[in-house]
Amino acid sequence: MTKFIVLGLIAVCFLTPAFAQEETANKAKEFVVYVDKNTRDNHYIPSGWVGDYGDIKMNEQSADNPYSGTTCIQFTYSAKKSQGQGWAGVYWQNPANNWGNKKGGFDLTGMTKLTFWARGAKGGEVLQKFVVGGIKGTYPDSASIEMGPVELTDTWKQYTINLAGKDISYINGGFCWVTSADLNPEGATFYLDDIKFEADPTLKPEPKKQKAMPFYVYADRSSINNHFIASGWMGDYGDIKYDGASKEDPYLGDSCIKITYSGNATQGARWAGMFWQNPANNWGNADGGYDLSKATKLTFWARGEKGGERIEEFKVGGIMGEYSDSDSATIGPVILNKEWTQYSIDLKGKDASYIIGGFCWSANADNNPDGANFYLDEIKYE
Amino acid sequence: MALISIWMRLSTNKVKSHHNLRDGSRGKAEVSPFRGHFSDKLRTVPILPLVLPLFLLFLLGAAPKPKTSKVYIQKLKNSRYRLIVNRKPYIVKGVCCNPIPIGQNHEYDWWSDPNKPWLVDGKLMQEMGVNTVRFYQSHENPEETKTVIRDLYALYGIRTILGHWLGFWEYPCPFYGDKAFQERIKKEVLEMVSIYKDEPGILFWTLGNENNYSCLGRINPWSTEEIDKEPDPQKQQAMRAKIYYSFVNELAKEIHKIDPNHPVALGNGELVGLEFARECCPDVDLVACIIYRGRTFGNLFKSLKATFDRPIVITEFGADSYDAYLKKEDQNMQAFFLESQWRQIFENSANNKEGEGNCLGGTMFEWTDEWWKHDESNPESWSVHDTESNWSNGSYYFDIKAEGNKNMNEEWFGIVSLSEELEDAQPAGGQGLNKRLPRKAYYVIREFWKKPVLARDIKKKAKKSK
Numbered sequence: 001m002t003k004f005i006v007l008g009l010i011a012v013c014f015l016t017p018a019f020a021q022e023e024t025a026n027k028a029k030e031f032v033v034y035v036d037k038n039t040r041d042n043h044y045i046p047s048g049w050v051g052d053y054g055d056i057k058m059n060e061q062s063a064d065n066p067y068s069g070t071t072c073i074q075f076t077y078s079a080k081k082s083q084g085q086g087w088a089g090v091y092w093q094n095p096a097n098n099w100g101n102k103k104g105g106f107d108l109t110g111m112t113k114l115t116f117w118a119r120g121a122k123g124g125e126v127l128q129k130f131v132v133g134g135i136k137g138t139y140p141d142s143a144s145i146e147m148g149p150v151e152l153t154d155t156w157k158q159y160t161i162n163l164a165g166k167d168i169s170y171i172n173g174g175f176c177w178v179t180s181a182d183l184n185p186e187g188a189t190f191y192l193d194d195i196k197f198e199a200d201p202t203l204k205p206e207p208k209k210q211k212a213m214p215f216y217v218y219a220d221r222s223s224i225n226n227h228f229i230a231s232g233w234m235g236d237y238g239d240i241k242y243d244g245a246s247k248e249d250p251y252l253g254d255s256c257i258k259i260t261y262s263g264n265a266t267q268g269a270r271w272a273g274m275f276w277q278n279p280a281n282n283w284g285n286a287d288g289g290y291d292l293s294k295a296t297k298l299t300f301w302a303r304g305e306k307g308g309e310r311i312e313e314f315k316v317g318g319i320m321g322e323y324s325d326s327d328s329a330t331i332g333p334v335i336l337n338k339e340w341t342q343y344s345i346d347l348k349g350k351d352a353s354y355i356i357g358g359f360c361w362s363a364n365a366d367n368n369p370d371g372a373n374f375y376l377d378e379i380k381y382e
Numbered sequence: 383m384a385l386i387s388i389w390m391r392l393s394t395n396k397v398k399s400h401h402n403l404r405d406g407s408r409g410k411a412e413v414s415p416f417r418g419h420f421s422d423k424l425r426t427v428p429i430l431p432l433v434l435p436l437f438l439l440f441l442l443g444a445a446p447k448p449k450t451s452k453v454y455i456q457k458l459k460n461s462r463y464r465l466i467v468n469r470k471p472y473i474v475k476g477v478c479c480n481p482i483p484i485g486q487n488h489e490y491d492w493w494s495d496p497n498k499p500w501l502v503d504g505k506l507m508q509e510m511g512v513n514t515v516r517f518y519q520s521h522e523n524p525e526e527t528k529t530v531i532r533d534l535y536a537l538y539g540i541r542t543i544l545g546h547w548l549g550f551w552e553y554p555c556p557f558y559g560d561k562a563f564q565e566r567i568k569k570e571v572l573e574m575v576s577i578y579k580d581e582p583g584i585l586f587w588t589l590g591n592e593n594n595y596s597c598l599g600r601i602n603p604w605s606t607e608e609i610d611k612e613p614d615p616q617k618q619q620a621m622r623a624k625i626y627y628s629f630v631n632e633l634a635k636e637i638h639k640i641d642p643n644h645p646v647a648l649g650n651g652e653l654v655g656l657e658f659a660r661e662c663c664p665d666v667d668l669v670a671c672i673i674y675r676g677r678t679f680g681n682l683f684k685s686l687k688a689t690f691d692r693p694i695v696i697t698e699f700g701a702d703s704y705d706a707y708l709k710k711e712d713q714n715m716q717a718f719f720l721e722s723q724w725r726q727i728f729e730n731s732a733n734n735k736e737g738e739g740n741c742l743g744g745t746m747f748e749w750t751d752e753w754w755k756h757d758e759s760n761p762e763s764w765s766v767h768d769t770e771s772n773w774s775n776g777s778y779y780f781d782i783k784a785e786g787n788k789n790m791n792e793e794w795f796g797i798v799s800l801s802e803e804l805e806d807a808q809p810a811g812g813q814g815l816n817k818r819l820p821r822k823a824y825y826v827i828r829e830f831w832k833k834p835v836l837a838r839d840i841k842k843k844a845k846k847s848k
């Protein structure tokens with residue numbers, strides 16, 4: 001009998017914190033990710049450095065004008081592409097360095113938003129996105145919610161990620177920021193403070209609003225108006241080089257996209273292509289995209305390096321998966337001119353209410369035995 | 383008198399039996415002259431005055447021919463369509479059928495198989511609720527083709543969609559721009575129609591399958607001197623499409639002249655190229671599309687209205703039952719996709735006010751597995767149920783993480799699997815047929831057809847449970 005009492009006491013001792021943890025997340029009005037260095041309230045650790053992690057410097061206890069308390073977090077992103085990725089980011093995890101390989105995280109049911117304060121050192125720094133959840137692995141997060149891109153100001157400003165209606169019953173990746181060298185070619189220094197989940201029962205799930213036109217896929221390398229990521233590389237992906245900040249005679253602005261397709265059939269497919277997706281790498285496996293119902297066409301400018309490069313297809317939509325594009329439209333084959341030429345994909349009669357694959361091209365080695373180098377600019381829905 | 387009595391019993395009983403076979407349709411049943419079970423209840427019915435003239439005809443050697451079905455498309459308001467068969471609405475609840483046994487390939491002549499696979503399959507189909515089969519092309523021997531069509535219809539009430547490849551698989555490639563080629567294909571098609579048009583089991587004709595892709599140059603590319611002179615590849619595609627769709631329209635027009643009783647469908651891969659059909663195909667009655675979009679058909683029905691306002695039968699769709707990621711059979715996965723696809727078909731039929739109302743039904747791919755498909759040039763592999771996939775489709779997302787994203791298993795599309803065990807040997811049929819083993823999809827779709835549960839029903843149920 002004594003044995004059972006002892007076991008019972010041990011169980012109570014070990015289980016109580018777990019119950020308390022759930023209690024905190026479910027009924028409290030807020031649940032802190034970070035408020036001040038060394039505060040007990042902090043529940044996540046900024047341990048998950050991704051992409052060009054060598055480009056990131058972090059000062060967790062910056063006393064440089066914190067929004068509240070005595071410290072804030074300072075990040076310096078150099079954009080040097082130390083690991084050759086062109087982008088970088090930091091995940092707040094629980095426990096530290098948990099990429100879904102062990103159980104951790106929190107049940108945040110009841111929280112309806114994540115809020116944080118942010119400012120840039122100069123103003124104009126662009127963060128590609130902020131994310132809650134999204135870590136995969138054996139113990140995957142129950143949701144992935146994104147917000148962005150965001151152009152910071154040089155004064156503190158509060159930002160909100162709406163979580164109403166989302167399943168946040170298991171969140172190991174409490175918060176994350178991501179940015180890229182294209183968006184910040186000279187790098188960026190920025191500050192974050194008071195990152196926390198909040199319970200606001202009046203907040204409703206965010207409906208997908210019809211986006212106003214024009215709506216850009218790509219405007220310029222550092223434009224906050226770029227809404228899709230050139231992440232969906234297909235076929236002989238080893239044949240492709242992508243430069244989203246080419247200075248070689250852009251059609252408009254200070255940069256354009258340069259695609260170098262070697263036609264070497266590195267993966268043996270003898271074709272290659274790219275999708276601009278939202279969120280990045282979304283092959284229909286994640287809810288995302290935009291309601292572009294107001295669009296009647298997608299236009300873009302293109303030119304070949306030599307002229308005569310043959311692109312089999314330019315495309316809008318067409319990604320199919322658990323979450324599928326609502327429609328697709330194509331033009332092609334197109335033989336590019338050496339001079340900038342505008343092309344248009346007609347969307348009249350199409351259903352563009354849910355577009356995760358914002359733009360796509362594909363070419364093949366048979367029609368481009370020596371490869372094809374070409375440029376794209378001003379890709380937008382109108 | 384005895385003859386009169388027997389004929390009476392036969393014909394009247396046929397009415398009753400066939401009525402039971404139909405897919406929930408009501409009203410006057412058709413007379414099927416093929417069934418042979420007698421009904422005791424009907425022996426005393428005094429219908430001598432009615433049948434006397436027929437009997438006299440019979441005595442004179444002019445027995446009544448099987449009644450040809452009258453099939454047409456009815457256009458309702460707002461571009462909604464219904465298929466009408468003998469004055470009753472008809473939803474195509476069908477399967478694509480190519481019952482190749484284990485160890486054989488596509489060249490196997492199952493039409494003349496003495497084991498008569500269509501008898502075993504027809505019975506299973508009937509029990510499931512299938513009312514239509516799709517054959518891609520008739521057999522070269524018309525009598526054998528007629529036997530299959532007649533048996534399926536007479537014994538199981540199953541109608542046939544009969545297709546023609548339009549020379550698509552001829553080597554080196556189809557020459558749709560060549561008049562001599564066109565004439566030869568036209569002759570073949572019109573012969574097919576002439577031979578089978580009076581079969582009561584015929585539902586409609588399908589011209590081509592995915593032949594439109596040849597206009598894009600993706601498969602079996604063809605050209606003409608004039609097209610070759612055009613430097614712009616987009617204009618080349620448009621030129622090919624106009625030639626091809628005009629040719630199909632010419633066939634449709636000629637078919638209507640000799641067969642006013644059956645619609646003509648344009649077989650098409652996806653909706654690709656239908657903007658050309660809009661201008662070139664006024665005589666085509668419906669489109670028969672091949673669609674592999676996973677769980678949903680997306681904007682297909684609405685998009686079709688905007689592109690080429692014709693009703694659609696989705697004549698190829700479905701899902702395989704092998705999880706290429708987990709490397710094991712997954713019948714649940716196949717059943718999930720198929721039920722979801724059938725739900726969309728029903729939601730977009732004319733009966734459902736909330737849908738587009740232009741879908742007439744579908745023929746899912748396919749009835750039985752085909753073990754030869756993965757490595758068709760290697761006869762040894764025809765006896766092996768290959769689990770290797772050789773193409774990818776992200777719409778079937780359960781196993782898209784398979785190596786190289788290759789998740790589509792060609793040999794596992796059957797809603798009925800085949801066993802190496804043989805059974806049902808016909809008296810003159812040798813060793814018998816591969817045993818048929820219905821998969822979960824067979825039962826799920828059977829129940830769905832009995833009582834279709836649409837998305838709105840699911841939503842209502844979810845609300846109630848809250």
